[in-house]
Every structure is written in C-alpha cells, then in structure tokens.
Amino acid sequence: MKMIVVFEKTPRLRHIGHLDLMRAMQRALRRSGLPLKYSQGFNPHILLTFAAPLSVGMPGKREIMEVPIEGEMTGEAFLEKLRPALPPELPCLWARPVDDRHSAPMAQLAAALYEAELDETPSGLSDAVTAFLAQEEIPALRKTKTGLKPCDIRPMIYDLSLNSGKLRMCLALCEKATCKPDLLLSSLFEFAKLPRPHAIVTRTQMFGKKDGAFYPLEEM
Amino acid sequence: MNEQENKRLEELLETVQKPARYIGGEMNAVRKDWNGVRCTFGFCFADTYEIGMSHLGMKILYYLINQRPDALCERLFMPDADMADKMRDAGVPLFSLESRAALNEFDIIGFTLQYEMSYTNILEMLDLGRVPIRREDRSDQDTIVVAGGPCAFNPEPLAPFIDAFMIGDGEDVMHELIDVIRNGREAGLSRMDILKNLAKLEGVYVPALYDVEYNEDGTLKSFSPNDPAAPAKVKKRVVKDLSGAVYPEAIPVPYTEIVHDRMVLEIMRGCTRGCRFCQAGMLYRPVRERSMERLLELADKLQASTGYEEMSLSSLSSGDFTCLPQLIQALMDRYKDKRVSVSLPSMRIDNIVKQSLEETQQVKKSGLTLAPEAGTQRLRDVINKGVTEEDLIRSVTDAFECGWSTVKLYFMMGLPTETDEDLQGIGDLAKKVVDAFYRVPKEKRAKMGVKVTASASVFVPKPFTPFQWAAQDTIDMVHEKQAKLRQYLKLKNVNFNWHESELSMLEACVSRGDRRMGEVIYAAWKRGCRLDSWNEHFKFDQWMGAFQDCGLSPAFYAYRERPYDELLPWAFVDAGVSMDYLKKENEKAKRVETTRDCRHGCNGCGLNTWGVCDWVKNPPLKDKPQTAAPLAD
Known part of the structure; x- marks a missing residue:
C-alpha cells in the first residue's frame, strides 16, 4: 500500500x-x-x-x-x-x-494556494488587485528552458486577495500550466506601478480538481 | 542576537551562496533552554560548515558537553566570504546554528585547531562575533576563549588571542575546564583568577602566565612561568580507555552535502608505525583500540539515530586494527538488510572482502587511497614509512581484481635527503600501478580502464616529529621539483596534482612559529587575509606584507635547519614522546635506518614511562609478518 x-x-x-x-x-x-x-x-x-x-x-x-x-x-x-x-x-x-x-498526488495536482507576507503594504495595492483581476488578459514573460516566453497568466489565477498585509494567491500548478507566485507578484506590482516590497511567500495548500471543483490534494 | 538582527539575517540569507549552511535545524542538533543551564559553550570550527561538519572531534565534544544537564553546547562555523561581508555590512554578528546566539553571548567559546592555515579565520570569527580579538583587551565580562586539537601542541602562534589551550585528548579535560569556568563565574572571580585556576588543570596552558625572551638572532632565549599557578611543563591529556570514553550515539545529520556525509566509527586512536614526518602519529600516541563490543554497540546506535546509508572506519591506520577482519564481517552481517554500505581501509581489500563482494553490494567502491609518500625505498626508509613496493602492488592488484579502478597515490616532495632519483621514483611507481591493472585478466577488471591520480604535497616540518628541526625546501626549489615531476608523470592513465608551494611555506612558518608569529597572523588578517586554504581567497602577497609589518622573515621559520640546542617554542609542552627519542629518530633517518612498528616491541618513545601504553608489555614478536600499510586518511 x-x-x-x-x-x-x-x-x-x-x-x-x-x-x-x-x-x-x-x-x-x-x-x-x-x-x-x-x-x-x-x-x-x-x-x-x-x-x-x-x-x-x-x-x-x-x-x-x-x-x-x-x-x-x-x-x-x-x-x-x-x-x-x-x-x-x-x-x-x-x-x-x-x-x-x-493515482499519485503528483498526477492529480491542479493548483496551489500561496501566502505572501509583505514587509509593507503600499497604499493603493488593494485597488490595484481589483483592477488587476478585472483584466481579460494578463500578458507576462514566463521563464522556460528555452528562454523567456510570452504568455497570458490570467486563466492561471484562480484567486487573489489582500488581507491585512497578506496577499493570498491561488494559482495553477500542474504539468500543463503553472504560474509561479514570483511571476504573479512581479506582474501585479508592475501593473500597479508600485514598488515591490520584500515578502516571504509560503505555499499553504495544494489542490486537486474533480468535476470542476478544487479539493485539498491530500484528500483526493 | 536580537530581533532586528534576526530579521536582517533572514533577509541576507536570501542573497548568499548556499544558505543551507547557515540555518541549522538538523536531526540530532541539540536545542537546550539557555535559562535552564549554568554554562554555555560555543564550539567554533574555523572553516566552513561543509568542512567543520565532517570533523569527528567536534561531534565527540558537542555530544559530551550536551550530555551535562548544567551546560549546553552550540555550533559556530566560519561563514564563506560573501556571507561574512554581508553580515558585517548588515550588522549581524557571528551566530550559533542552534539558537542563533551571538558568539559573545557564550560563557566559553572553544576553537578546535585542525590546520594552521585556518588561523586567520579565528580572528575573523572573533571579530564578527564581537569578541575582543586580543586576550589582553578582554574584560571580566567577556567570554573566555579556549582552544584545543592537534595544532594546540604548538600553541604559541595563537598565544595573543586565546585565553587557555587544552593539550591532548579533549574528552579527558573538557568537564574539568567547564567546571572551573562555571564555578569561577558563579563565584564572581576575575578573569585572571579563573585563568589561574585553569592553569592548575593538567593539560591546560594559559599563555598570560608565561614570559618569553628572545636572543639577538631571533631565536628563543627563555620561556618561563610568571606565576606559581602555572607549571613549567604542560603535560598532554590522554584518554586511557577508549572503550570507556564518551562517543556520540547521535550526531547532527546535515541537510546540505558536506565533505564526509556519513557515520564515522573511530576504531582506534594513535598509530604505532612511527613515520618520521607524521605529526599525528606522534601526538596521538599511545595506540588505543576500541573494543569490538563497544564498536558494534556504537554502530547500531549511530545507524538508528542518523539513518545514514554509509559508514566509514576512522583512525590513523585502520589496516592495523587488531580485529579488522572480524569487525568488517560483523558490520556487513548486521547491515546486509539495512542497506548500509561500509567503506574499507584501502590496503585491506583482501579475501574476506572479496567473498562479501560476491554476495552483496555492501562495499562502497569509492576510490582507493594509498600513501606511499616517497618514490623510492631509500627515501621511504628515511621517513620510516613501512610500506614496500610489493605491499603496494599487491594491495592495488587485490582491489583491481574486485573491480576497483580508481587509485589516488599521495606523495610528498621536499622530504629530507630527497634527490632527483626519488622524484623519478614517483613516476615509476605510478606507472607500475597502471601496469598492475592491465595484468589483471580482462574479465576480472573494471571495463572503464584505470585512473591513477598522483598528488604531491610539499613536506612541512612539524613540531614533535623527528623532522621538527629540518629545513623546508624553498619555494623556488619546490617549483623546480614540480616541473620535473610534471615530466615524470606524463603517463597514460595518470593525472598529477600538486599543492600551492606558497601555502606550504606559510604552513611551515606558522606550525613552528613562536609567539611573535601571532603578530604576523594578526597583521595578515588586518590586510584582508582569511579563508587562506581556499585557493580563491589566498593572498600570498598580503602575508608577505604582514611579515614585513612585523619585521620578521619567513625564511627564519621555514628554511632554517634548527640546531638541537635551540630552545623550541613548543618545548614546554610534554607530548609524551621525548625530545631525546625524536633526536634519535632524526639521526637514524640521516643514516637511512628504519625503526620497527612498536606493536612488534617497544621502542621507548617516552610514553612507555606514562603507564598509558598497552603495547609496552608486548615482547618483540619475531615472526609476526608486517601487516599491510596504512591508508592515507
């Protein structure tokens, strides 16, 4: 077993x-x-x-x-x-x-939740998050083995919210599409035209997907 | 370390090379409550984590101190250059891995002295740790700085910086040292009174209590105590019964890869062979073996507590361990199902092993390492290296038949009496090893072919060896010999490595230095020298500048043959092996006469009068064959 x-x-x-x-x-x-x-x-x-x-x-x-x-x-x-x-x-x-x-957890993995603890929260960030998510497309440059590649990260963002200095991000994490938290953070702060504060990012949970809904990976 | 410093440290860990070296948190690292103990000991290793964590002595003492309910011991290592600079810029002090305590928060800090060329790291660590570098600048409140280990046998070059030295086996004296300092601190004694109490312990040298005078030619005139608490001679400490001595049953298991990432069983201490260049062979006398029973008990406990997949045997000459075949067999039987491989002494890959090899893959086929040290039998006789060409070829042939295919051969150049013929001999020997491989039938030997690496280090005369009076070859002579060796070793399947002759020259200066050498080390550090043994950080010009700053000459320390009647800076240390014996051995070397292994009969080195040597009782054995030669570790 x-x-x-x-x-x-x-x-x-x-x-x-x-x-x-x-x-x-x-x-x-x-x-x-x-x-x-x-x-x-x-x-x-x-x-x-x-x-x-x-x-x-x-x-x-x-x-x-x-x-x-x-x-x-x-x-x-x-x-x-x-x-x-x-x-x-x-x-x-x-x-x-x-x-x-x-089926192995690796094969069922679909997304992960991250928490970025910002050293300081620039004013206007909250509004920027709302505006950022309202975009239909978010072009970004993804690092791949063959160099930087343009891609749209909007479909890979399942959730993004700011709560008392913590930025919670639920992002795609699977073989087909992965958005790293670092890429999201740099896109977000570039879009907001705000200086990016130092932050420790923690992965708090991984998810699998079944019938269109996310479940904690360990329970799949 | 306070909260702010801690936060700054977290940030700079994100920007340095290999941050995993600075985080601790390993399995079996000991975390004790600082408020629950009466004495805190910061164990310092003056090199990086990867080197220090491979060192057995530190593991023994870390375990021994942490066994005390009244004390705690935490580890501190030399940060790499990038980390050291960033710590200084960010105002982060040198900190312990366990609780991130700053160096200056410990009651006692202890350095283990393994290598002379790490001494500038000691100053760098003290400075990063906010401890006054010179002992006379320390107040009653400052931490007490102690040091031990093999290089403490000539403590003088570090005398300006270290409050007290422990000479000899550390596990024998450590408890007494901690008791004296703990009691002194609790009684509110002054620093000097605590140091005087330390000086009363056997094996402890307190440099503040001794005065030094020099002759006009720079040699030592006198060396004598200036206080009744200080003995004229400091006698080394000896663990008499190794089986009964403390040995770690659990050791911290690093996350990041270190140099020797495995369990180590110290099967014996000391060596009976008497190689005349070998300092360890003289310092660690007498030979003491651990009992099989104790070794197997320790092996089981270490295996269970670490989960390591590899075990190696440690001693100066494991091939000489009396019960080696039985021990290896017992270890293999035990670990067959646990998937633990055992690294073997290179010269003993004989029948027992051949058989086991056929059954299992338990023997780690890491490269063979052999140390003939010299290229001709004549020179091997001069240095009393009891290995013949026949021994060597037989050993490598055995190993080649078992599938081994890489061999490292260690040599020294610049040994006393060396001629060009001896250098040619190194090439000849390497060639013979290659030939031995191709004499093994094709179906038995490894398919990938043989790879021989010959390394030639530069001979460094060391205190307490028969060659302690000898002159070292000059850098120019060494360069010339290296060029010749490169020619002689231009052979198929053979690689040649050599050492920096500049570093060896400095090593010769520091290892046989006097108290003034401490000023050179200080000046070198002030000029930016640190991590000297790392090629990319070694600054030879700055060292030469440091000698100039102090008005001293490297040639005086390294290139001069010292007369027998010269007062040597380490003469006040009683290492057990007598000066008379060392002179006798030096004279025999000049006459190309060998001295027998003292397992075959006592040679009267001096330790025979201490009552600690079991081999004294051994009658000379006539027909006992000389066992195979020792390996190089």
Whole structure:
C-alpha cells in the first residue's frame, strides 16, 4: 500500500533545496523503522515521491509526499513511527493509507494556494488587485528552458486577495500550466506601478480538481 | 542576537551562496533552554560548515558537553566570504546554528585547531562575533576563549588571542575546564583568577602566565612561568580507555552535502608505525583500540539515530586494527538488510572482502587511497614509512581484481635527503600501478580502464616529529621539483596534482612559529587575509606584507635547519614522546635506518614511562609478518 503524508517545511528550512529535502526525508524514513520499499538496481534507494518540488526560499505549510510501504498500516500508526524520526523543523502532520493503484498526488495536482507576507503594504495595492483581476488578459514573460516566453497568466489565477498585509494567491500548478507566485507578484506590482516590497511567500495548500471543483490534494 | 538582527539575517540569507549552511535545524542538533543551564559553550570550527561538519572531534565534544544537564553546547562555523561581508555590512554578528546566539553571548567559546592555515579565520570569527580579538583587551565580562586539537601542541602562534589551550585528548579535560569556568563565574572571580585556576588543570596552558625572551638572532632565549599557578611543563591529556570514553550515539545529520556525509566509527586512536614526518602519529600516541563490543554497540546506535546509508572506519591506520577482519564481517552481517554500505581501509581489500563482494553490494567502491609518500625505498626508509613496493602492488592488484579502478597515490616532495632519483621514483611507481591493472585478466577488471591520480604535497616540518628541526625546501626549489615531476608523470592513465608551494611555506612558518608569529597572523588578517586554504581567497602577497609589518622573515621559520640546542617554542609542552627519542629518530633517518612498528616491541618513545601504553608489555614478536600499510586518511 501507499501512504499519503502531509508535512510542514518550516520557515527555518526554507533554504533547503528539493534534492536535499528528499535525502533528509529518506534518512528520516530509514530512522523510523517503517517497512519501506526500495528501488531495484545497483544503488537501491527508498521509494518516495513529492507532489511538487518547493522553490528554494519558500516554506510549505502542507507539503505532500507519497511513501509506498510493505503490508497494511493505519495513518496513525505510520505517524507514530515517523514523528520521532523527524527534527522539530520538519514535522509530519497527517497520513492516510491508500491502495497501490491510487493515482499519485503528483498526477492529480491542479493548483496551489500561496501566502505572501509583505514587509509593507503600499497604499493603493488593494485597488490595484481589483483592477488587476478585472483584466481579460494578463500578458507576462514566463521563464522556460528555452528562454523567456510570452504568455497570458490570467486563466492561471484562480484567486487573489489582500488581507491585512497578506496577499493570498491561488494559482495553477500542474504539468500543463503553472504560474509561479514570483511571476504573479512581479506582474501585479508592475501593473500597479508600485514598488515591490520584500515578502516571504509560503505555499499553504495544494489542490486537486474533480468535476470542476478544487479539493485539498491530500484528500483526493 | 536580537530581533532586528534576526530579521536582517533572514533577509541576507536570501542573497548568499548556499544558505543551507547557515540555518541549522538538523536531526540530532541539540536545542537546550539557555535559562535552564549554568554554562554555555560555543564550539567554533574555523572553516566552513561543509568542512567543520565532517570533523569527528567536534561531534565527540558537542555530544559530551550536551550530555551535562548544567551546560549546553552550540555550533559556530566560519561563514564563506560573501556571507561574512554581508553580515558585517548588515550588522549581524557571528551566530550559533542552534539558537542563533551571538558568539559573545557564550560563557566559553572553544576553537578546535585542525590546520594552521585556518588561523586567520579565528580572528575573523572573533571579530564578527564581537569578541575582543586580543586576550589582553578582554574584560571580566567577556567570554573566555579556549582552544584545543592537534595544532594546540604548538600553541604559541595563537598565544595573543586565546585565553587557555587544552593539550591532548579533549574528552579527558573538557568537564574539568567547564567546571572551573562555571564555578569561577558563579563565584564572581576575575578573569585572571579563573585563568589561574585553569592553569592548575593538567593539560591546560594559559599563555598570560608565561614570559618569553628572545636572543639577538631571533631565536628563543627563555620561556618561563610568571606565576606559581602555572607549571613549567604542560603535560598532554590522554584518554586511557577508549572503550570507556564518551562517543556520540547521535550526531547532527546535515541537510546540505558536506565533505564526509556519513557515520564515522573511530576504531582506534594513535598509530604505532612511527613515520618520521607524521605529526599525528606522534601526538596521538599511545595506540588505543576500541573494543569490538563497544564498536558494534556504537554502530547500531549511530545507524538508528542518523539513518545514514554509509559508514566509514576512522583512525590513523585502520589496516592495523587488531580485529579488522572480524569487525568488517560483523558490520556487513548486521547491515546486509539495512542497506548500509561500509567503506574499507584501502590496503585491506583482501579475501574476506572479496567473498562479501560476491554476495552483496555492501562495499562502497569509492576510490582507493594509498600513501606511499616517497618514490623510492631509500627515501621511504628515511621517513620510516613501512610500506614496500610489493605491499603496494599487491594491495592495488587485490582491489583491481574486485573491480576497483580508481587509485589516488599521495606523495610528498621536499622530504629530507630527497634527490632527483626519488622524484623519478614517483613516476615509476605510478606507472607500475597502471601496469598492475592491465595484468589483471580482462574479465576480472573494471571495463572503464584505470585512473591513477598522483598528488604531491610539499613536506612541512612539524613540531614533535623527528623532522621538527629540518629545513623546508624553498619555494623556488619546490617549483623546480614540480616541473620535473610534471615530466615524470606524463603517463597514460595518470593525472598529477600538486599543492600551492606558497601555502606550504606559510604552513611551515606558522606550525613552528613562536609567539611573535601571532603578530604576523594578526597583521595578515588586518590586510584582508582569511579563508587562506581556499585557493580563491589566498593572498600570498598580503602575508608577505604582514611579515614585513612585523619585521620578521619567513625564511627564519621555514628554511632554517634548527640546531638541537635551540630552545623550541613548543618545548614546554610534554607530548609524551621525548625530545631525546625524536633526536634519535632524526639521526637514524640521516643514516637511512628504519625503526620497527612498536606493536612488534617497544621502542621507548617516552610514553612507555606514562603507564598509558598497552603495547609496552608486548615482547618483540619475531615472526609476526608486517601487516599491510596504512591508508592515507
């Protein structure tokens, strides 16, 4: 069976890169004594997949990984073993067993919610957000492997709101279309003609899509 | 660190190279409440995180101090140049990884001295941490700065900056040192009174309590205590029973990659071989082995607490460990199902391993590392390196038959009595290693072919070795020899690496320096020197300027053969190995005479009178074959 696990990458660890985080998780799983599955081949490693890599510098409140295990086990029993094997800065929060045939979180991922904590909120930003969203098209330059590419990010913005210094953004995050929070922020402040304040952006939730509606990815 | 500094730090972490080095929060990092302890210890490593976190001594002492309910220990490393500059600009002090405490908030800060060319980093760290750099500028309220480790055996070059040195095995003296400082602080004693109490501990050297005089020619005239609390001789501390000594059962597991990212089992301390250039081999005497029982217990605990997938054995000469085959077998049996690979001593890839290799992939086939040190048997005899060409070729052949295909060969150039023939010998030996590979049948050897890397470092005479009186080759001589070696090593499948001769010359100056060398280090740091061992930061011209500033000559320290009757700056340290023994060994070297490995019979190096050496009792064994030679780590 497989375990869908929710964990937090706390702000202190936000500078840990994806591969380093992966290795840290594999070592934690080895410490846990859980019945893990290993890859075949010359250098076997623990089977483990993350729903989506987190950018360096970004904390994640509800990050998701999928861990195949041998035998049957409840989510609570899994957490009980994994919890002491993790440092306080990388706590696991929730786990749910699913069938081996269950579609991987990575494949079901559709969107993510981000929260940007602005060091200061320029006056007029609130109005700018409304006007920004009222546009039918938002041309932007997306970084790709082959260089900057023009694209329209409006359809990838599902929600954008400003609340007491926090900018909440719900953005497309899947194989077909991804809008990174940084791209949205630079578009927004350029459109508003306001200086962009320093902000730590946290990914707070990931979503899957079913029948046109979004659901927390871990519950899909 | 206050809230504002903390916020500034968060911002600058977004702009520096490899920020993961500065965040801590690793598994097994110890977080203690500052209000719940009576003494705080900031453990400083004067190099970057990747280097420092690979160091075993720090892990031992970090664990040992944090075991005390009344104390806490946190880690501080040298920031890389970009980070150091940004911290200074932003007003962020040097901070500990655990609780981001500024260096000057600790009751005690301790540096481990692993390498002389990291000394400018010590000054940089003190300065970034807002601790007065010179000890005479520190007040009663300032933190007490201590240092230990192998380079503390000649403490003089750091005497202007360090309040107290611990000489010898750190785990033996650390508790006493903390007790004295904690009690002194709680009783409101002055800084000087605390230091005097420290000087009464065996193995502790307090430079403020000693006066130095020089002759007109610059040599030492006298070195003597100026206070009854200070002993004339400072005797090194020795852990007698290694099995009973504290060893970490959990170590911080870094997120970011470090130089040695694995579990390390220290199987023994000390070395019996007596190579005449080797400082560690003399300083860490006598040889003490950890029991199999204890090693297996530690291996299990470390494996469970770290989750590491690789384990290596550590000592100066692991091939000499009495129960090596049994230990390797036991480790392999234990970890077969846990998918832990074991790195082996390079010279012992013999039958036991061959068999295990067929069964599992448990042996990590990282490159072989061998250290013949010299190119001819004559010169190997001069330096008493008990390895023959036959040993070496047999070892690499064994390994090649098991599928190994990369070999690193370490050599030194500039050894006493070296001639051109010895340099040619390095080329010949590299060639023979390549030939040995191609003599292994095709179906047995690795398909990708053999890769030999020959590295030649520059010999640096070190205190407490038989060569401590020797002159180092000048930079010009070294350049000439390097050019020749490049010719001799223009061979197929062979790469040649060499070291910066300028750095080696400075290392020779600092390692055998006196108290005035501290002023040179200070002047060099003032001129912007730091991270000297990193090529991109090394500023040789500034170092030369620093010597000029102080009116001292590098040649006096590095290039001069010192007479036996000269008072050496480190002569007040009793390292166990006697000066008479070192002289005798130096004379034997001149006569190309070897000295036996003291496992085969005591050679009377001096430690035999201390009652700490188990090998003293060993009768000389006549027929015991000389075991294979040690590896280079």
